[in-house]
Amino acid sequence: xxTITIKPAAITHNLNQVKALAPKSNVLAMVKANAYxxxxxxxxxxxxxxDGIGVATxxxxxxxxxxxxxxxxxxxxxxxTIDEWQxxxxxxxxxxxxxxxxxxxxxxxxxxxxxxxxxxWIKYNTGMNRLGFNEQTLxxxxxxLHDAGYQLILTTHFANAxxxxxxxxxxxxxxxNDMLSILRETISHxxxxxxxxxxxxxxxxxxxxxxxxxxIMLYGSAPVIDQSAHELNLQPAMEFGAQIIALQxxxxxxxxxxxxxxxxxQDTKTALVSIGYGDGxxxxxxxxxxxxxxxTNNESYRCAVIGRVAMDMIVIDVSAVPxxxxxxxxxxxxxxxxxxxxxxxxxxxxxxELLCRLSLxxxxx
Amino acid sequence: xxTITIKPAAITHNLNQVKALAPKSNVLAMVKANAYxxxxxxxxxxxxxxDGIGVATxxxxxxxxxxxxxxxxxxxxxxxTIDEWQxxxxxxxxxxxxxxxxxxxxxxxxxxxxxxxxxxWIKYNTGMNRLGFNEQTLxxxxxxLHDAGYQLILTTHFANAxxxxxxxxxxxxxxxNDMLSILRETISHxxxxxxxxxxxxxxxxxxxxxxxxxxIMLYGSAPVIDQSAHELNLQPAMEFGAQIIALQxxxxxxxxxxxxxxxxxQDTKTALVSIGYGDGxxxxxxxxxxxxxxxTNNESYRCAVIGRVAMDMIVIDVSAVPxxxxxxxxxxxxxxxxxxxxxxxxxxxxxxELLCRLSLxxxxx
Numbered sequence: 001x002x003t004i005t006i007k008p009a010a011i012t013h014n015l016n017q018v019k020a021l022a023p024k025s026n027v028l029a030m031v032k033a034n035a036y037x038x039x040x041x042x043x044x045x046x047x048x049x050x051d052g053i054g055v056a057t058x059x060x061x062x063x064x065x066x067x068x069x070x071x072x073x074x075x076x077x078x079x080x081t082i083d084e085w086q087x088x089x090x091x092x093x094x095x096x097x098x099x100x101x102x103x104x105x106x107x108x109x110x111x112x113x114x115x116x117x118x119x120x121w122i123k124y125n126t127g128m129n130r131l132g133f134n135e136q137t138l139x140x141x142x143x144x145l146h147d148a149g150y151q152l153i154l155t156t157h158f159a160n161a162x163x164x165x166x167x168x169x170x171x172x173x174x175x176x177n178d179m180l181s182i183l184r185e186t187i188s189h190x191x192x193x194x195x196x197x198x199x200x201x202x203x204x205x206x207x208x209x210x211x212x213x214x215x216i217m218l219y220g221s222a223p224v225i226d227q228s229a230h231e232l233n234l235q236p237a238m239e240f241g242a243q244i245i246a247l248q249x250x251x252x253x254x255x256x257x258x259x260x261x262x263x264x265x266q267d268t269k270t271a272l273v274s275i276g277y278g279d280g281x282x283x284x285x286x287x288x289x290x291x292x293x294x295x296t297n298n299e300s301y302r303c304a305v306i307g308r309v310a311m312d313m314i315v316i317d318v319s320a321v322p323x324x325x326x327x328x329x330x331x332x333x334x335x336x337x338x339x340x341x342x343x344x345x346x347x348x349x350x351x352x353e354l355l356c357r358l359s360l361x362x363x364x365x
Numbered sequence: 366x367x368t369i370t371i372k373p374a375a376i377t378h379n380l381n382q383v384k385a386l387a388p389k390s391n392v393l394a395m396v397k398a399n400a401y402x403x404x405x406x407x408x409x410x411x412x413x414x415x416d417g418i419g420v421a422t423x424x425x426x427x428x429x430x431x432x433x434x435x436x437x438x439x440x441x442x443x444x445x446t447i448d449e450w451q452x453x454x455x456x457x458x459x460x461x462x463x464x465x466x467x468x469x470x471x472x473x474x475x476x477x478x479x480x481x482x483x484x485x486w487i488k489y490n491t492g493m494n495r496l497g498f499n500e501q502t503l504x505x506x507x508x509x510l511h512d513a514g515y516q517l518i519l520t521t522h523f524a525n526a527x528x529x530x531x532x533x534x535x536x537x538x539x540x541x542n543d544m545l546s547i548l549r550e551t552i553s554h555x556x557x558x559x560x561x562x563x564x565x566x567x568x569x570x571x572x573x574x575x576x577x578x579x580x581i582m583l584y585g586s587a588p589v590i591d592q593s594a595h596e597l598n599l600q601p602a603m604e605f606g607a608q609i610i611a612l613q614x615x616x617x618x619x620x621x622x623x624x625x626x627x628x629x630x631q632d633t634k635t636a637l638v639s640i641g642y643g644d645g646x647x648x649x650x651x652x653x654x655x656x657x658x659x660x661t662n663n664e665s666y667r668c669a670v671i672g673r674v675a676m677d678m679i680v681i682d683v684s685a686v687p688x689x690x691x692x693x694x695x696x697x698x699x700x701x702x703x704x705x706x707x708x709x710x711x712x713x714x715x716x717x718e719l720l721c722r723l724s725l726x727x728x729x730x
Contacts, residue, residue: 001445032643032676032677033641033643033644033676033677033724034643034724034725034726036643036676037724056643056676056677057367057639057677057726059728060726076677077639077678080608080610080639081693098611099612101692125613127620127625128621128622129613129615129619129620129621129622129635129672129680130613130621130622130637130672130675130678131611131613131637131678159622159623159624160623166625168620168625243445245442245445246496247464248464248490248494248495248496250494254494255494255524255533256494256495257493257495257524258493258524258525259524259525260492260524260531260533272495274442274445276398277717277718277721277722278397278401278421279398280722283714283715283717283718284713307494307495311397311398311401311421311717311721312398312421312422312441313496315494315495327466328446348649349648349649352642352648352676353642353648356642356643356676356724357642357645357722357723357724358722358724359398359399359402359722359723360399360725361398361399361422361425363424
């Protein structure tokens, strides 16, 4: 058994944390990339109190509509073609407009006055330098959209919001606030603003504006570098589990696994766990990597991952688990402990990647 | 569009390379982990000339049966419970037996004489130290299985076969060959042997025995450290593609993406590509990482990945692509060039992991 268990109550709890931090803002809950690997069908019911959801592709938007989501859907990279723009209109999707071709499509095909697609998120490049209009092109783009009847939300994206002290944050905030003032003064006082992702919600409470866009924090991971998920009162929404399928004692001097990269310093009780990178557990982890074993007596033990992670199995040190109670035990790769944020540190990445890169193989419960 | 295109003809070609290297051996083609991420349904038709397939879980075995595979299926970690052993019998699955509980189940429930489950792969631990009987326990286990009517294949797994000169190889080969001789002399001359994975097939042609078990080489990646896939005449079976969705010129001094980790030394034409770690492209790649852009004039260009890979997009340097022909261009993340083996080097891992950890999001063609 390789299992992914989703905890909708944790997601609702985390959404409530967002609302407590940003009580005056609408919430666009990010469910792109299959809800950060959690499965959008499993997650949507837990997000009923969000004002909208955010997705990265039209397919993701249509999937959410098919699942019955009838509130705002924000397509955060916008339509990729005029055909996608037409489909967005058909399904009442609100699009980001970040470059000239998208602007042209919007001006060519204007949705009905009561369509959700009449709300557009106009993207301003304040320093991420991936997408968005610049200081010169944004105002005329916004003007033409407003004149065509669109309701506008000015949006941008932080490059370093996880690190409150990074100097780019103040610059991005300043540019965003200045531009929003200009738009409101020169085009319409009704223009809304949306600046903050999860990290911004935590680090820049004075700049929440009309819409916040939480992503990773909904799933229970810490979005900032100086506070843990626990300190932020976020609950992990996924438990990734497997099972011990065999026990063995290796002798001092024996090496384990591919590359023979771990050698027993003494006779060591090891267990084989039915999980590997073929399931989405990262192949490269450092010597701090561990799992929690819940043995057949329902006691929990912290057990080190030893040797190279393989496609279908890992080996762990079960010296601490008494007797033969380890066989058939449940193994937690991430969940309450280790938290996926810890595993990310062991793997030299961030929890977002671990969650997204799960494969089809584990059973989803 | 984020796409995964599978090339069945490449898989058949690679299988034929295996057969040319190991003409006297039966071939157990490994399709575990959803055929190394390629999709088992897409791969099985290309493996019709294999003698059997290998899987890691009973679910994978049953899926292959449902897809109509009627030849040998080898369950390479065996049954995890007696219930799984019974299901293996029901569906004519051949199991590995690597520890005492599996031996007990096999002796308790003996399949019919004409059942494929009467063939068991008895696993000998020759130095991988993950699973298998040891020198003392293997002979009596084999004897009891033989006496109960099972046909035996002695099997083991290399820890370092990718590196021909690693001293453990000679030791594992010696132990395996010695044990096979003992079993044939003391139990039955009909006992078969299976030693070689892809790396062993290439590096140890004199030790192919009765069954070889190719995995990664079927999918077109190099299984050894000193020869490339091209040198081994293997063809990549997957093309992982995306599309350029926006163009931008960043100014000298501008930083791109999360963490602002890439700064333009001069004004640079960049493109946004609709792919990210939410699709399975690795988040951490070094500065050698590149993609191939096939522009709207059907010309190919090698373009560097710049800045941090994000969940839904990457930025590439399209300075070399003339005019505005880059917009809407096809982008190859891996395929013919870069080969997935190259991307694995850029990401500090092996191609196996990249292939297995693809997410649900890309469309499979």
